[in-house]
Amino acid sequence: MLDKRYQVFISTSGAEMQPERMVLAQTLVGMGFFSWGLEQRTPLSTAFARRQIDDCDYVVVLLGSSYGEQSVSGVGYMHLEYIYAVTKQKPIIVFMHDEPAAREAVLHDDKPELRDKFQEFRKLLQNEVDQVFTYRSLRDLEMAVRFNLPQMLERYPVLGWVRPQNTQVLQDEIDQLKNKLEQLETESGKREVDPFLSLPKVSMHEFFSFEYRMHAYQDGNFKELKIQKKMTWAQLLSVLGSTFVHPTPEEFFSKRMNEYLNETGLQDARMDMPRAHAVARAQVNIRALHSIKMQMRQNEWIIQSGRDDRQRMLWQVTPKAQKLMESNLLDNDRVFQFKTQY
Incomplete structure (x- = not known):
């Protein structure tokens, strides 16, 4: 086996995250990664940070309870590094403190407008990044890194x-x-006919049962729930179809389903937690997601359409599925549509 190493760029808000940064860097080194990043930022350091991001394999955003230093534009340096990494299509993983408000006051921004920007940036990461993990202590952070970084290598393989x-x-x-x-x-x-497509075709209004997990928030606390959900195939086509009108990477099956479950999961959560006021971190069961994808292919609703420049498999809805989506056959089961871009 080849002795591979991967370069990781670490983006944090600043000096108040020094303990977390040290744990992260030491853990990465112990796992065979090279870690980069800048703790002190200036307008002159931005270009250097961008060069590091260009050369890195993965980007880690480490978020505590502060938005951090701002550039002359008013956007934080950490925020700018995240935006640049997205434009460069770098695989991103986020480790954020589970309860920022519980951290010491000295670790928070002094100005109300910066605290607002921190909350907005935190929500942005939760909504845009697939791989977001929380921690409460330095030990939690170390364990989260050890468990989830190897999965990033499998999900987003790079040359290294x-x-x-x-x-x-x-x-x-x-x-x-x-x-x-x-x-x-x-x-x-x-x-x-492919061997794994020996499934019988399903009708639009047959139900498919699957499991997903999510975090539900009630009275200032959160609980991870395991939900059993039923959806008709008409609903599933309505949820996924618009995302694959054009050739789109395979990973957007999970991204799109998780978006939908985050948006609609509050009603499911209230079956177990009647006073729940918010949900997040919904994750559809991976085997169920595979079954959905294979069944849609068997029903001739979706086909493979080559690979993109990152060698990701692309999928696209068929003309048959397009006609179903444009007709009124799905109207009785129509669900809220998201606009997903990549």
Whole structure:
């Protein structure tokens, strides 16, 4: 096996996050990562931070209870680094304190407008980033990093760094994998029916039962709930279809479903917590999501449509599904539509 290393850019609000930054950096080093980042920012350091982000494999945003120093534009340096990482399509993982208000007063912004910006930025990360994890203590943070960073490597594989003497071995491995991929795609195209598509077709108003998890908030506390939910296939097509009108990466199946569950999950949460006032962090069961995707393919509602420049598999709704979405057949089960971009 090749001795690979990955470069991680750490973005934090500033000096008040020094204990968390040290734990994060030490944990990353122990796991074989290189960590970068700037603790003190100035207008002159912005260009250097961007070069580091350009060269890194992953970006970690570490959020405590402060928005941090602001640039001359009024936008925080941490916020600017996040925006730049998004524009560069860097895989992003966020570790944020679960209860910022409980942290010491000295760790908060002094000005009300900065506290408002912090809350807005926190909500932005929760809504935009797939991989968001919370912690309460430094030990929690270490464990969250150890558990979730390896999953990032599987979900968002990158080339990484290898010792110079191993580069030819790596290139040979890449060439072999490319050849195998081309062979598999060719064989798949020759088959009239893929083996995993031996599912029976379903009707629009049949129900599909699945499980998902979410955080529900009540009386200042939160509880992780495990929910059993039923939706018709008409509802599922209505939820997912608009996201895949154009070729879209496969990861947006989970992103889109989780958005929908976050938006509609409060009613589900109140079955268990009657006074719940908000929900977040909804995550659909991965096996259920796979079944949904395969069933939609079997029903000829969605097809593969190649790969993008990051070699992510792209999916797109079929003309058949498009006609169903444009007709009134889904009207009785119409659900709120989000606009998802990538």
